[in-house]
Structures are given as structure tokens and as C-alpha cells.
Amino acid sequence: MFKSLAFILRIAIAWMLVVLLAAAIWSDIPLLGRMEWPMIIAGMLTMALVVTGASSHLGRVKLIAGRIDKEALGNRQRRQIEIPFEAGEAFDLIDAAVRELPRIQQVESARDSLQLRAKVTRPDNYAQVPLGRWNPMRWFGTPQNQIHATVLPGRDSASVTLICEPESPAWTDWFLVDDGTNFENAEAITRAISRRVAERRRNEKNAAAQTATEKELTVAKLSLLHAQVEPHFLYNTLASAQLLTRSxxxxxxxxxxxxxxxxxxxxxxxxxxxxxxxxxxxxxxxxxxxxxxxxxxxxxxxxxxxxxxxxxxxxxxxxxxxxxxxxxxxxxxxxxxxxxxxxxxxxxxxxxxxxxxxxxxxxxxxxxxxxxxxxxxxxxxxxxxxxxxxxxxxxxxxxxxxxxxxxxxxxxxxxxxxxxx
Missing domain, CATH: 3.30.565.10 (Histidine kinase-like ATPase, C-terminal domain)
Structure with missing residues (x-):
């Protein structure tokens, strides 16, 4: 509860400063500055929309992440993922995982430098937003996120640094929320990598089991052949020995x-x-x-x-x-x-x-x-x-x-x- 209130209070204070600055500028306008009621109404409406938007963000993050903490609430998500493959295979893995995201756009993949960038359009999570584009929670940026992944080669494995963030500059985080979309993207990519690594391991295990089965079948065939040939040789040898005992x-x-x-x-x-x-x-x-x-x-x-x-x-x-x-x-x-x-x-x-x-x-x-x-x-x-x-x-x-x-x-x-x- 304390973290939720602190988050809403932080955004509300940032927007309050913006409202006060706008009120100061309004008061310096000749004639119009004498009318205080337009600024009072605009300020109250702005603060109501800001608090509502922040509360909606809290509810959606809790729905997605199942918790409310600093990591889950952040607009910018960072993950360090260890992949037990060499760097080239790890890059192919992260590239495929990013391309599978819904609404993915402008994927720039550089395999030699082991870097990847992409744009992701945010979904319309809610059918209607109060005041539409005039809603202050939709200012200072475009409804898009971006992904940056870098693969760091290791001795027997590779480490992937994954960053999911809004396309807007970092200062806008004081005023805007992403409705948990970057947390969603980071978790989706991590799950996709885990699934592909597990699938690779299953395939290797199945291949090893198949090889063992083939070996067992070959040994069984050889045993059958041996069982067929050896008695025949044994009978002929004993028969020859029986004849030689007389002569x-x-x-x-x-x-x-x-x-x-x-x-x-x-x-x-x-x-x-x-x-x-x-x-x-x-x-x-x-x-x-x-x-x-x-x-x-x-x-x-x-x-x-x-x-x-x-x-x-x-x-x-x-x-x-x-x-x-x-x-x-x-x-x-x-x-x-x-x-x-x-x-x-x-x-x-x-x-x-x-x-x-x-x-x-x-x-x-x-x-x-x-x-x-x-x-x-x-x-x-x-x-x-x-x-x-x-x-x-x-x-x-x-x-x-x-x-x-x-x-x-x-x-x-x-x-x-x-x-x-």
C-alpha cells in the first residue's frame, strides 16, 4: 500500500508543479489573467486525470506481475539473461524471441556486433480513454515502446542484456506511465528464451535416447545373428571331433x-x-x-x-x-x-x-x-x-x-x- 501511494504521490507532485507553472503564466496574461476559474477547473481536471491514470497503471501492473514493487512499476525494464549456448546461437535465439512479439515493428538485427533493436506498438488496453488525445497522461511522447538486446559472449555460454523502455525520453517517466507494457514485453521475451532452451534440451535428450535405442537394437540384432551362427559352428566342430576320435x-x-x-x-x-x-x-x-x-x-x-x-x-x-x-x-x-x-x-x-x-x-x-x-x-x-x-x-x-x-x-x-x- 505504501509503495502504491508513494507512486501516485510522485506523479501527482510532478503534475502539480506543471499546473502551478501554467497558472503563473496564465496570471501574467493581460485581462485573461484576472479570471482564475478557468485555471482552477483545468488544474482540478488535470490532477483528477493524472491520479486516475496512475491508479489504473497500478491496477494493471498488479494484474500482470502479481505484485507491486519498484521493478514492476518502472516504465523501463532491464533483464540479464544467461543462455547456455555460444554467442551466435544465443543471438539467433533472442532474435527469434523478439520477432515473435505481437505488434513488433522495425527490427534491426546485427549479428556480427550481436546487437538487436526493435519498435513495439503499444496495445489499446482500454476501449476509451477520457478526453482522448487531450488527456495529459498521453502527452510528451508516442504510444510506442522500444527493445534493445546485446549479447555478451562467454566461455561456454552467453549473457543477454535486454532493455525494454518507452520511446519517449527518460524525463517523461515523471509524468507518464506505460500501463505495464514494457514489463509485459520483457517477461514475454524471457519466457520465449526459456521455452526455446528447454525445447533444445528436450531434442538433445530425445536424440541421445534414440541413439541409445538404436545401439540396443543393433546389439540385439548381433546377438540374434551370433545365436544363429555359433550353434551351427559348434555342432559342426563337435561332429568333426567325434569322427576324428575314431581315426x-x-x-x-x-x-x-x-x-x-x-x-x-x-x-x-x-x-x-x-x-x-x-x-x-x-x-x-x-x-x-x-x-x-x-x-x-x-x-x-x-x-x-x-x-x-x-x-x-x-x-x-x-x-x-x-x-x-x-x-x-x-x-x-x-x-x-x-x-x-x-x-x-x-x-x-x-x-x-x-x-x-x-x-x-x-x-x-x-x-x-x-x-x-x-x-x-x-x-x-x-x-x-x-x-x-x-x-x-x-x-x-x-x-x-x-x-x-x-x-x-x-x-x-x-x-x-x-x-x-
Missing amino acids: DPLRADEMLGHLIQYLRRSLPSADNEMSTLGAELERALAYLEILKIRMGPRLSVQVDVPENLRATPLPPMVLQTLVENAIKHGLEPRTGGGTVWVRARRSDDVVAITVADDGDGFSTKNSGTGIGLKNVRERLRLIYGANGALSVVANFPSGVAATLSVPPALPPVPGQEARHV
Whole structure:
């Protein structure tokens, strides 16, 4: 109540001084100055309209802001808004928020200097105003507001200084009110920025959730493929071992030893956990040794993987998939068999792991469905992003060479830095 009375009293005193000055000038006019009643009536009418206008301003500000204080009552509003984006994105955000205001005009946007100016026409909040343009509360200015926004760049975010004020000079605040329109504009822009930041965060969260879902689906597909392929290989190996126990027990024992090694590397691991090149190489070599017993001299294996690269993180089964492809689609269809090469090299920040064969190469008959290679590419994309790749090219003079390109260390988990900030 005290703040409301003080506000009305301030405006009334300012207008009283204007009325007294006008009365002094009137009294100095010859003949007319002797008539005091016109000035008394004009003064009383002016003060009545001023008090009424100030009271109306108080009521509307309380309706809009829900409170009466110095900040809400002021004709000129200032906001300092922190936006968790870089300066260019923050400027685009404030520019879009200002352009969405109703009755916006003359938007001047300078992205290089990170400044924005605009004019806003005031709404006619009330159908009729006493005395219309002769009402003293409508003097000294035009019914327009202006907006000035400046973006200050920061290290990881930007700060926006927002000013909403009448178009008239500051001295008119002693005599005029804006009916809370600048408070409305400042709050509307702040809400629009908050809504857009929240929408951006939701989109990022949804994108992260979608990526996680895609990863889960890929792992599920790989698990299904693994479940389909592994039993088939297991049954064939056991059947071969059973036959060898009758004719060549030593080779049967060797085959079962390699099978145990293969299962030791296969069964305990989970498809959603990272393995290493060394562990995956042991699994692949156990698989190849079993096939060497089954295929005999038709299969030759050459491995060139330096010890210092065997700790390279690698998704489970990706190397195994390439080795199985080399056998099934390259060497098994050939009567004379062939050779499988497994080679790894590091160049700068990339580890290249190549599985090559000298089999039939790219042919429609033995090309397969491509599901295995598709799963490998998808897993590399989800884990490494643009830093992981799979290339499959023709080997010279025959066969196919498939190369995995991965970083020597795991990339950071997406979203960890954002949560830390």
C-alpha cells in the first residue's frame, strides 16, 4: 500500500508543479489573467486525470506481475539473461524471441556486433480513454515502446542484456506511465528464451535416447545373428571331433582344445561391453585353427599383429565377423582353399585392422546377405562416430580385403561433459 501511494504521490507532485507553472503564466496574461476559474477547473481536471491514470497503471501492473514493487512499476525494464549456448546461437535465439512479439515493428538485427533493436506498438488496453488525445497522461511522447538486446559472449555460454523502455525520453517517466507494457514485453521475451532452451534440451535428450535405442537394437540384432551362427559352428566342430576320435585321436584332442579356447573367449563376454584386439584375435585364431583341422592343407593362416596394438579397444565379434566372411564367402567355396591374412598397423591416431583372403572375391554366388558387415558398420558408428569405419575392397590378385579403422583409445561417453558442466 505504501509503495502504491508513494507512486501516485510522485506523479501527482510532478503534475502539480506543471499546473502551478501554467497558472503563473496564465496570471501574467493581460485581462485573461484576472479570471482564475478557468485555471482552477483545468488544474482540478488535470490532477483528477493524472491520479486516475496512475491508479489504473497500478491496477494493471498488479494484474500482470502479481505484485507491486519498484521493478514492476518502472516504465523501463532491464533483464540479464544467461543462455547456455555460444554467442551466435544465443543471438539467433533472442532474435527469434523478439520477432515473435505481437505488434513488433522495425527490427534491426546485427549479428556480427550481436546487437538487436526493435519498435513495439503499444496495445489499446482500454476501449476509451477520457478526453482522448487531450488527456495529459498521453502527452510528451508516442504510444510506442522500444527493445534493445546485446549479447555478451562467454566461455561456454552467453549473457543477454535486454532493455525494454518507452520511446519517449527518460524525463517523461515523471509524468507518464506505460500501463505495464514494457514489463509485459520483457517477461514475454524471457519466457520465449526459456521455452526455446528447454525445447533444445528436450531434442538433445530425445536424440541421445534414440541413439541409445538404436545401439540396443543393433546389439540385439548381433546377438540374434551370433545365436544363429555359433550353434551351427559348434555342432559342426563337435561332429568333426567325434569322427576324428575314431581315426585320429590326437587331432580330435587338438580340435577340442581350440574349441575350448574359442568358447572361453566367446561365452563370458557380453555384446554390449568392449573387448580388445588381443582378445578378439585369440577368439579368431581359435576359430581358424579348428577350421585348419577340418579343411586340412586347403587353409593357410598368416597373422601380423604387433604386441603393442593388442590392447586396442574393439567391439566384440567385429573381427570374428570379418574372419568368418573370409572363410565362408572366400575360401570354402574354392576347391583349392586359400590363405587368410590378419594384419594390424597404427598410423597417427588410427589403428587399421585388415582381414584379407585370396578366395573368390566379389561374386553374386558367394556374396551372402551382407547382414554381418552392416552390423559391424552400425556398431562402429554408434561407438566411435566418424572416427570408426569399415572398408571392403578387392584384394590383389584375388579375394577381398576388409579393414577396420578405429582410434587407439575409446572416445568419451556422449553427454558426460554436458552433465559435468
